[in-house]
Amino acid sequence: MPTVNEKESDYLVSCPYCWEQIWMEFFPEDGSHQETVVDCEVCCNPILYTVSFAGGGGQARVRVDKAQ
Ligand SMILES: [Zn+2]
Secondary structure (H helix, E strand, O other): OOOEEOOOOEEEEEOOOOOOEEEEEOOHHHOOEEEEEEEOOOOOOEEEEEEEEHHHOOOEEEEEEEOO
């Protein structure tokens, strides 16, 4: 899933259920590999975010999947 970067910590992702675009914030301070489930603000389905920061900082790679 490609992401667009506006601020360094903001990532534009598409909900895997309704395809709405959502801004999410991820910080390298929270770990170089993060998995978190957040409900979509539009359709309320649980989205699994898999976030990896290469080298512990900078731009993350963000993957979205259905958490169910
Ligand atoms: Zn949604």
